Amino acid sequence: MGFIILSAVTFQQSLAQQQKKKPNVLFLFADDQRADALGASGNPYIQTPNLDLLASEGSRFENAYVMGGNHGAVCAASRAMLLSGKSLFHVYDKLKGERTMPMDFAKAGYTTFGTGKWHNEKEAFEASFQQAKNVYLGGMADHYSLAMRDYDENGELGEPTFKGYSTEVFAEGAIEFIEDHVKSGIDKPFFAYVAFTAPHDPYSPEADYINYYPEGSLPLPGNYKPYHPFEFDDLMVRDELLTGWPRKPEVIQMILSDYYALVTHLDTQIGKIIQTLKENDLYDNTIIIYAADNGLAAGSHGLLGKQSLYEHSMNVPMIIKGPGVPKNETFDAMVYLYDLYPTLLELAGLPKPSQVDGKSLASILSGKDSDVRTSLFTAYRHTVRAVRTPEWKLIRYPERDYTQLFNLKNDPLELNNLAENTDYTSTKDELMSALRDWQKISGDTAALTTKVIKQLKYDPDTLTRKPDRWQPEYTLKRYFEGKKN
């Protein structure tokens, strides 16, 4: 009898220890993925079975946003905000000297690991992660020839080498880390940051995924346009040059086929990482996050890139799964990527960070609150500002003295501009006021109407293009050769 009681007590103690055991964190980060390029978001044309399963075993935030960018490389600002927890006007691309999310996890006794894309200074990476494998320093590159770096004996990122297809090499780095962590027997939780470069262009899928989505088999976006209807910012910013004007339906469909293939391949590699967690009995006690740095136009509104404030470019996928996260829930709260910093700390039971602008979403996940803010602000350079509420969205172009007003409930694709409709004058005024309030609390000093007003009208025939140095033969042949522009 005594033996039985002793066993029961030991079992209960062990259970209590397990329950108190800090959860691991696996942060999976995609590059340029639209929120709707995901099966779980209701897109029937793309295959993402592993991410869909993750969403069904966790929660998805359908109104997750990047706050914007200071220049064309929106990803740099997005990552800086995510990792510092600060908003766009409180942190710049450079993270040197900033406190980052992995630092807080390290301070709490976690082993921290990073792999994949880092676009926020080498020194900031080294200060943020204890371990590293296959790190790419930069914004983008040919997926087949990314320069990967590992830590050297001094704990610094060494000379780059070329190892294989980006998505697979990053997944291998993450899998190797998880397996080594288990083998080491160290009784510490881990924080692993896996930043993929897919589905960012060049749109050159891994060889087995070429023609995964046959050309012409995917519908154009519902807000496809051959040209953007008016000029703003720089219509020839780098991302817009991947095809000519007018945007031809067959070329946009080609881009979508390659883009979706990149996402599906990414999904497959994520499946392998998750399988590694399961095989090592880590799945249940790991908080898994899947998100992307920003969206992408991919033919919507006559645009290709993310240098606008339309939904397709600012709305991002966001899935959280793990202890403390309800299963199969979709939340419509308006949230920022940089809310993840305080959210993850709270979910892991770590002290609340004092220096961040982000708000913890833990109260939403627990069902205590339905939102953490009543409106959401986005900004791109000094040329575009936007504010949205659950129902409305106003986009302001200060250089053009032009405003768009969309009813997102009735018009989620932002096609019907109601700004000049007098029925909605009060709505427009309220949103303009909210925009000014957001600027004030965010430290955004940009004028909402500039002194010199530029024309909206432009001649699309003046738009010209040429390939950049990152385009491999595959995309050169498909998107550049034989094209007039």
Added chain:
Amino acid sequence: MNALFQKFLSDGYMSKIETEIYENIQHIIRIIITFWLSQREVLAIKKFTEKGSMVKSIWSVISPYLTESGKQEQAKTIAKYGFLQQQSNNAE
């Protein structure tokens, strides 16, 4: 798409009909796929905004030209993939 139609013909799934009609069918299917999401913004009829309605519409265009074995193959395909799942070109 033409190669796919030629395969349907050689496998005996489609009836032999005039070339012009084949070309028209192919073009109609291309229009359906390409502008499916755009038409939903303009012609928001509930029946045609439901998931799977694009694939159903494509089947409707092809069905009159299917042979008996073609109809059997169609039934098998629908049973296996439904109207939602896209059948990829790759095995994985």
